[in-house]
Amino acid sequence: MTPELMAAENISFSYETSRVLKDLSVSIQKQDFIGMIGPNGSGKSTLIKILGGILKADSGLIQFKGTPLSKINKKLFAQSVSWIPQDHPMVFPFKVSEIVMMGRHPYLSPLSFGSEEDFDITRCAMETTMTYQFADRYFNEISGGEKQRVMIASAMAQNPELMLLDEPTSALDLKYQVQILNILKYLNTNHNMTLVMAMHDLNLASQFCNRLILLSEGGIVRDGTPEKVLEKDILEQVYGIDIDLSIRDGHIMVHPVIRN
Numbered sequence: 013m014t015p016e017l018m019a020a021e022n023i024s025f026s027y028e029t030s031r032v033l034k035d036l037s038v039s040i041q042k043q044d045f046i047g048m049i050g051p052n053g054s055g056k057s058t059l060i061k062i063l064g065g066i067l068k069a070d071s072g073l074i075q076f077k078g079t080p081l082s083k084i085n086k087k088l089f090a091q092s093v094s095w096i097p098q099d100h101p102m103v104f105p106f107k108v109s110e111i112v113m114m115g116r117h118p119y120l121s122p123l124s125f126g127s128e129e130d131f132d133i134t135r136c137a138m139e140t141t142m143t144y145q146f147a148d149r150y151f152n153e154i155s156g157g158e159k160q161r162v163m164i165a166s167a168m169a170q171n172p173e174l175m176l177l178d179e180p181t182s183a184l185d186l187k188y189q190v191q192i193l194n195i196l197k198y199l200n201t202n203h204n205m206t207l208v209m210a211m212h213d214l215n216l217a218s219q220f221c222n223r224l225i226l227l228s229e230g231g232i233v234r235d236g237t238p239e240k241v242l243e244k245d246i247l248e249q250v251y252g253i254d255i256d257l258s259i260r261d262g263h264i265m266v267h268p269v270i271r272n
C-alpha cells in the first residue's frame with residue numbers, strides 16, 4: 013500500500029457565518045495526482061488552503077505524515093508543502109529568476125543569499141518548466157502561461173513533497189493548459205511529487221489524474237479513479253445539466269448536452 017502523506021479528518025470551516033466545508037475527510041497518498049473538481053463555490057479553493065495551512069479548520073484534524081499540523085515544525089512544513097494560488101498579484105517588479113529563487117526561502121538561513129546548490133536547484137526548476145530563457149524578464153511583463161510556469165518553477169525549487177495548485181490552467185489556452193499539465197505529470201512521475209490540483213476541465217482531469225475528488229456544497233460526493241468519479245448521474249446532479257459520456261483512449265470524456 014502507498015504511504016499516506018496527508019490526512020484530513022472531519023474538517024469543517026466557515027467564513028464568518030456561512031459553513032463552507034462540512035465534516036469532510038480525505039486522505040492523500042504519496043505520489044497521487046489528484047484533480048479536485050466540482051462547481052464554482054463548492055469549496056475547492058477553501059479545502060486547498062486548509063491543506064496548505066493557509067486557513068485553519070474550525071474543527072477536525074489534519075496530519076502531515078502522521079503529525080498534526082498544529083504540532084508540525086513550521087520550517088519543515090514550508091519545505092514540504094507548496095501552494096500555488098489561483099491569482100498571483102505581484103505588486104513589486106520582481107524578475108522571474110528572483111521569484112523562482114523565492115521558492116528556496118524555506119531552506120535559506122537568515123541573511124543568506126543562497127548557496128551554489130540553491131542556484132543549481134533554481135536553474136533546474138527553470139529548465140524543467142521552460143522558463144530559463146526569460147529568467148531576467150520581469151514577472152509583470154510575461155504572459156499568463158509563462159507566469160503559471162514561473163509559479164510552478166518557484167514551487168519546484170522548494171522541492172516539496174506535496175504541491176497544491178488552485179486552477180493552474182484556468183486562464184490559459186488549450187496548448188498551454190496541456191503544457192502545464194505535462195510539466196505537472198513530469199514532476200509527479202520523475203520527482204515523486206504528490207499533486208492536488210483544483211480544476212474545471214473534467215476531460216483534462218480525466219486524462220492526467222490518477223484520482224479525482226468531486227466536491228459539491230462543501231462535501232466530497234465522490235473520490236476515486238476517474239472511471240469511478242465521472243459517472244453520468246452524479247455529474248448531472250452536481251452540475252445541474254444533462255451530460256453524455258464517451259471513452260477515448262481509455263479515458264472517460266464528459267460532454268454537456270446542449271438543448272436548443
Ligand code: ADP
Pocket residue numbers: 027028032050051052053054055056057058059
Ligand atoms: P471553489 O474554489 O470551489 O469555487 P471556494 O472555496 O472559493 O469554492 O468557495 C466556497 C464558498 O465559500 C463559496 O460560497 C464562496 O462564496 C465562499 N467564500 C470563499 N471565500 C470567501 C471569503 N473570503 N469570505 C467569505 N466567503 C467566501
Ligand code: MG
Pocket residue numbers: 056057058178210
Ligand atoms: Mg476556487
